[in-house]
Amino acid sequence: MKAVVVHAANDLRVDDLPNPVAREGEVLVAMEWGGICGSDISYWRNGSSGTAVLKHPLVLGHEVAGHIAGIGPGVGGLSVGQPVTVHPATASGGYFGSAASDPHTDGGFSELRVVRAEQIRMLPSNVDTEHGALAEPLAVAMHAVNRARDVRGRNVLVNGAGPIGSLVVAAAKHAGAATVTAADVDDAPLKIAQAMGADDVINVGAGNLPGTAVAASLGDLVTREITWLGSYRFVDEITDAVAAMGNGLDVTPLITHCYPINEAAQAITVAADRNSGSGKVLLQLGAG
Incomplete structure (x- = not known):
């Protein structure tokens, strides 16, 4: 089978690997589409993503969808041919396309x-x-909105309108926000955010906005009762993301480029180029 493998910084290849076989409790998925994420770009550019450093070649990708091609012993309720997406977290604590552990977890x-x-x-x-390949990044966005607690009837600002930011726009609207404003330093992602449901957009790199770092004093955080919360990946919001798309949440405006698997190097170059105007760049991994 073909696979997109990063061997080192700036060394991305489409390799031929052995076909896997589903064992007890496992399902074989014929992948059809995969979305390129910032972590994929980081492994390609830097040979690392955050603190995770490549020690061996790694199959990239955790935003994927396809259909069931085989079912291992002990698995019930599924049928060959059913279209699926995949929760990329593994039972051992790994994550698809991650070098955080050794051996790495292939994507x-x-x-x-x-x-x-x-x-x-x-x-x-x-x-x-x-569209199912975008369930994973939509889950990341929905988790962020959930971390902000109940946004129904609230006015929401999304700072940064890249793929995740634009999906946060859609997730906030889906969760009942009264208005959602997206801010970015470029017009291209703001156009996508608007198509994803933003009521207003602001280019903070234009006009008379300061465009410099602003101090966030502890006093202001206390007296204005501002709460800062981190948000990282998701728990099981991918189930909610699939349901939301089934109920009409449209991720189509986010998809700007599609490439066949053999053009993975070109695809990741476009996804990494801020001047390309790309939103979500997809790889066609197989027939679909």
């Missing part, structure tokens, strides 16, 4: 990938696999 940018049955999320009949 899903391959024609075939074996996963645990509990990682499978069925796609509704009105969500194709191209």
Whole structure:
């Protein structure tokens, strides 16, 4: 099978790897679409992502969807041919396409990938696999909105309108926000954010806005009762993301470029280029 493998910084290849086989409790997925994430770009550019450093070649990709191609012993309730997306967190604490552990956890940018049955999320009949590949980043966005607690009837500002920011716009609207404003330093992502549901957009790099770092004093945080919360990946919001897409949350405006698997190097170059105007760049990993 073909797979998109990063061997070192600036060394991305489409390699031929052995076909995997589903064992007890596992499902074989024929991957069809994969979305390029910032961590994929970081492994390609730097040979690392955050504190995770490449020690061996790594199959990239954790935003994936396809159809079931095989079912291992002990797995019930699934059928070959069903369209699915995949929760990329593994039972051992790994994450698809991550070098945080050794051995690394290979991702899903391959024609075939074996996963645990509990990682499978069925796609509704009105969500194709191209859009299903965005369930994972939408889950990240929905988790961020959930961390902000109840946004119903509230006015929300999303700072940064890249793919995750634009999905946060959609997730906040889906959660009942009264208005959502997106801010960025470039017009291209703001256009995408607007198409994803932003009521207003602000280019903070234009006009008379200061464009410099502003101190956040502890006194202001206390007297204005401002709460700062971190948000990292998600727990099981991917289930909610699939349901939301089935109920009409449209991620189509975010998808700007699609490339076949053999053009993975070009795809990741476009995704990394701030001047390309790209939103979410997809790889077609197989027939779909």
